[in-house]
Amino acid sequence: MIPFSTLSERHLVYAYLVVWILQFGYAGWLAVQWKKTPRD
Amino acid sequence: MRFVTGPTPPPHDRIKPVKDSRKSTSLAGIWFGLTMLVMAYGFYQAMVAPKEATMGNLYRVFFYHFPHTILSFIFPYINCVASLLFIFWRQSKPELAAKADAWAVASAEITVVYSTVGLATGMLWGRAAWGIWWAWDARLTTYLLLWLLYVSYMMLRSFAAGGQTAMVASVLGVFAAIDVPICYMSIHWWRTQHPAPVFGGGDGSGIDKSMASAVLWNVAAFLMWGIFILGWRYALERRRQHQDNLATEAMLRGDIGSENA
Numbered sequence: 001m002i003p004f005s006t007l008s009e010r011h012l013v014y015a016y017l018v019v020w021i022l023q024f025g026y027a028g029w030l031a032v033q034w035k036k037t038p039r040d
Numbered sequence: 041m042r043f044v045t046g047p048t049p050p051p052h053d054r055i056k057p058v059k060d061s062r063k064s065t066s067l068a069g070i071w072f073g074l075t076m077l078v079m080a081y082g083f084y085q086a087m088v089a090p091k092e093a094t095m096g097n098l099y100r101v102f103f104y105h106f107p108h109t110i111l112s113f114i115f116p117y118i119n120c121v122a123s124l125l126f127i128f129w130r131q132s133k134p135e136l137a138a139k140a141d142a143w144a145v146a147s148a149e150i151t152v153v154y155s156t157v158g159l160a161t162g163m164l165w166g167r168a169a170w171g172i173w174w175a176w177d178a179r180l181t182t183y184l185l186l187w188l189l190y191v192s193y194m195m196l197r198s199f200a201a202g203g204q205t206a207m208v209a210s211v212l213g214v215f216a217a218i219d220v221p222i223c224y225m226s227i228h229w230w231r232t233q234h235p236a237p238v239f240g241g242g243d244g245s246g247i248d249k250s251m252a253s254a255v256l257w258n259v260a261a262f263l264m265w266g267i268f269i270l271g272w273r274y275a276l277e278r279r280r281q282h283q284d285n286l287a288t289e290a291m292l293r294g295d296i297g298s299e300n301a
């Protein structure tokens with residue numbers, strides 16, 4: 001169970017989520033652009 | 041006689057089709073797999089490291105905040121070197137200049153991603169540890185400036201029209217990199233809200249051995265991830281350059297064709 005009751009616990013969870021959302025979101029955007037841009 | 045009045049052809053007008061060889065695709069796949077493993081192990085290390093004496097579990101933000109901030113000081117130098125190479129090669133070696141420009145775009149975009157993470161995790165940590173989201177101290181202000189400089193670089197690349205965009209962006213990239221050493225040294229030069237450097241900060245700095253492996257694994261993980269997305273973004277930019285080149289050639293051929301008809 002993820003601790004989420006205090007402000008510190010919530011902000012720790014948010015910080016990790018922000019990292020994954022931004023990094024994997026960016027990689028997802030790259031994948032979409034890669035598919036949309038023809039090679040030749 | 042009618043003159044062709046299309047946009048100025050880009051300096052990379054002799055670029056060849058991008059080669060995504062099977063070998064480089066497999067290498068990228070292996071690198072991605074290794075990165076995911078290291079990232080997962082880094083996360084595990086971050087979770088099993090002991091609690092910190094004053095901040096408790098909250099200090100675990102450091103394991104992600106530190107690698108992103110440090111790496112966001114490295115990517116701008118790739119942008120700076122690539123921008124300088126573009127400026128030097130743009131006339132004499134247009135194909136190499138196009139490659140340098142693609143590295144510059146890729147590294148600027150990765151700088152924005154990493155510094156956004158650095159800012160966001162720092163603010164979340166600051167709100168819980170200091171009770172405030174933001175302080176206009178030297179480190180935070182110069183770091184915000186770094187973020188703004190590379191966001192403006194990307195906006196310039198996206199919205200500026202004309203054949204000189206890459207040149208103007210290169211000049212901006214060279215000057216933007218000057219903020220990096222100022223931001224890095226700010227916590228050495230001025231004692232403000234942001235804590236003193238954990239590594240290399242003199243007497244009393246450093247991290248306990250039991251926490252060090254979590255830092256190292258996460259630095260390795262996000263360095264590997266950064267290399268992966270930097271290479272991918274570079275390859276995408278090379279594809280875009282090729283497509284732009286084809287579009288310009290087609291437009292010029294179209295104008296000449298209508299002139300003959």
